[in-house]
Amino acid sequence: MKELTILSGKGGAGKTSVAASIASVAQNAVLCDDDVDAADLHLIFKPEVKEVHRFEGGQVAVIDEEKCTNCGICWSYCRFDAIHTKAGSGFYINAYQCEGCRLCERVCPSKAIHSYRNNNNYWFVSDSRFGPFVHAKMGAGEDNSGKLVATVRQKAREIATETNAEFIINDGPPGIGCPAISSISGVDAVLLVVEPTRSGLHDAQRLVSLTNSFNVPVYGFINKYDINLQVSETIEAFLNKNHIPLLGRWNFDVNIVKAMLEKMSVVEFAPEGETAREVKKVWEQLKSLMLTD
DSSP states (O other), X not given: OEEEEEEESSTTSSHHXXXXXHHHHOOXXXXXXXXXXXXXXXXXXXXXXXXXXXXXXXXXXXXXXXXOOOOOHHHHHOSSOOEEEOSSSOEEEOTTTOOOOOHHHHHOTTOOEEEEEOOOEEEEEEEETTEEEEEEEOOTTOOOHHHHHHHHHHHHHXXXXXXXXXXXXXXXXXXXXXXXHHHHTTOSEEEEEEOSSHHHHHHHHHHHHHHHHTTOOEEEEESSGGGOHHHHHHHHHXXXXXXXXXXXXXXXXXXXXXXXXXXXXXXXXXXXXXHHHHHHHHHHHHHHHHHHO
């Protein structure tokens, strides 16, 4: 079993479009959406949910008004500006601003503050037309997304073992934060999707630095290659300098947009098009590289 994570240094680079297209041509694979903060692969896959599981998020503090003496010590210690005064008198904690550090709970002399874990997060095991699919949904402002990524990836591995799947394909989160780190750990390869913009190149450079620290093979893919040929050439030079093979490139293709509107991958929507042919070529290269390692 080999595991691939598809990443981009920034949002909007086309990572999910690439992931959905690769899922369309891969066979005997388990699919996993690691972008738990803003999952969207299910919009294309239209999965049939088989299992629903709760996931505990971070700690959130609340004030017991009956015990609170309005001393204001908690307010003076909070460094996240999560504690506010009520109209008239008293204090309350804004759950969206609370970071769950529990300092207010420890300093309150009247023991009027306690913390609880949010249960506003879920992860799912589903069937899709491309194979088993594990995905998640986090509530607004929730934390522990890195831990949730680890949870869905572990379930994907279990399913792959049970079904003798040859591959796990992860649609990773954007950026270089905790969810991205959790989606890189232990994989066999990373496909880096880059768009030809200055910000796209900058964030890809940061992501390469991160993946290098995990000693994971990285391969490049440039999306919308022809919208800025100068920057695309700069990206190619960067990949070449860092010994990152460029496996493929997409030119801007309106069929990708049309496919998303139809909740399809571009391979399904325009199977004979240049973009679909490029995806098939990239996947054959990835398979060969991963199975050779």
